[in-house]
Amino acid sequence: MSNNVLDLALIPGDGIGPEVTAEALKVLKAAIGADHVKTTEYGLGAEHWLSTGETLPDETLAAIRQHQAILFGAVGAAPNDTRIPSGLLEREILLKLRFAFDHAVNFRPSVLYPGATSPLANPGDIDFVVFREGTEGLYVGNGGSMRAGTEYEVANETSVNTAYGVKRVVRAAFEYAQQRQRKHVTLLHKHNVLVHAGHLWNRIVAEVGEEFPDVTHDYLHVDAAMIFMTTDPNRFDVIVTDNMFGDIVTDLAAAVTGGIGLAASGNLNITGTAPSMYEPVHGSAPDIAGTQQADPTAAILSAAILLEQEGYAEAAQKVHTAVWDDLAARGATARTTSQVGDAIAAQV
């Protein structure tokens, strides 16, 4: 692939998004050569909305769709910024991209890196990946309210789950598990309460499991998973779960592996109909924006996932090794966002 040019859409976004994305790009360029990367920046986020009233217009969406992949920073206004309706940017930019570009798999690895500090007393080795479904469940926006604002209000939210959507993320999880040493898939759900959705997820895991006789699988209620993730995270290899449970469990996974500053992700379009999007799990952290205090490691690791997924396996490995070494060597001295990026880029 190294003769091709990697054509990237950049969406740095708000808060610390631009700072961490700059470092991710720096490292990515160091890994495959600046000549082999072409970037087009899209200035979406709070500022754009405040000056134009637009979040993600159709033409912009169409333009982004032309790129091979998207490197995404973070969107979201400061919680006390009353000019911007809460959650608007997240929904109309981030979630819109995930849905419009059919990001079936939200791929979120959790590794306890050397040098990273887990809040757990005995974290053990942690190395698992969550395959979070990305286009269905409670995220479909299928809710409504009647008698809103009154004492008789009823507000509903519907989780929509399809065999098609569940099967593709479950199959992706099994395929991935098959490449790993432990070859084990754990379904997280709550089928004792969510009978219909739970039954669908169980059925698909059983069916797909038959296609992968060398991959074992088990089931955990999502509440029980909270306990295992804090007492025995090493039991997990590949987790597959729905959009909302995946949202919750990946933040806990990030926490036990040393924090959201290291958690990377890829929103994967697995049919090739639109670009995949790579983003740190953390948000825009407006409180430290512009201060060069943000840790760009999550964004850099997201760039590594990008490289891996877009056909640059060797370069991805180089970035991983550089991050690994950098983390292992991190001392107590604070470095700026760009110092971290420089150090990792230099080692790539």
Added chain:
Amino acid sequence: MSNNVLDLALIPGDGIGPEVTAEALKVLKAAIGADHVKTTEYGLGAEHWLSTGETLPDETLAAIRQHQAILFGAVGAAPNDTRIPSGLLEREILLKLRFAFDHAVNFRPSVLYPGATSPLANPGDIDFVVFREGTEGLYVGNGGSMRAGTEYEVANETSVNTAYGVKRVVRAAFEYAQQRQRKHVTLLHKHNVLVHAGHLWNRIVAEVGEEFPDVTHDYLHVDAAMIFMTTDPNRFDVIVTDNMFGDIVTDLAAAVTGGIGLAASGNLNITGTAPSMYEPVHGSAPDIAGTQQADPTAAILSAAILLEQEGYAEAAQKVHTAVWDDLAARGATARTTSQVGDAIAAQV
């Protein structure tokens, strides 16, 4: 109250349920005097279902309703017992009781007791209570499936939230917070995605908050709460949240405070229309049933919540102190379920 007789329905249930309930009752009797407790046992659970096909018949429900309160153990078959449909007993006994008896508030305290071992390296002081809504949300059974079993299946689950249901649990949380030292309520939700339900919860918290000027309140997304609960659990005082988020977060809360063996709860009917029900958060643990290995502390602490709520504040305090002392003195020597109960009862 001590001249009255406390009229209890006992539902020991399955697995370790009967063992731990026996110890809870032992301690409860020690606290208010055996003469002041009258118990009626209801043999519900796996065995009853296997021999009769009944889970919780209407007449039994009506009989249980006549009691002042319910002491509940656990229901649920072994996961590999294919004779019993998965989740059936949980839904048709436990959840049916919560809904039929209008258990508006699922009250779940989390305290890091002396001697309890948190999996966290630096747990700090942990002392918070979750007010989990108990009669609404994704638990209402409002789901369905079309084209079930085919590759075109669509399975939906609807979370139903009413101003009435939200307001009563939120008000209960504020009232409780007002009695506490820190007087702080945190709403956990995901309003950036679940716009309609989230808006309702936000509105009610803001409205009720106005009635309690001495109680502060804030908001956290449920995913972010995972991080705080593992890195800074001491930030929480009173948490209020919906049924599903409450289910998830209380298992994490139990984990960080030393495990589900200590987590107690009360399912509270706050209008006096039906008995409240007190139960350990743990399940029936069929793997260790009958071996006297189960820790009855969660059941005993649930009896303490019962005493507190049913008008025996002094006795409740005695049980708390006895549990506190017992936990602080626990050594490495394993005791049987009934030895733990005996020891605590002796100190009451």
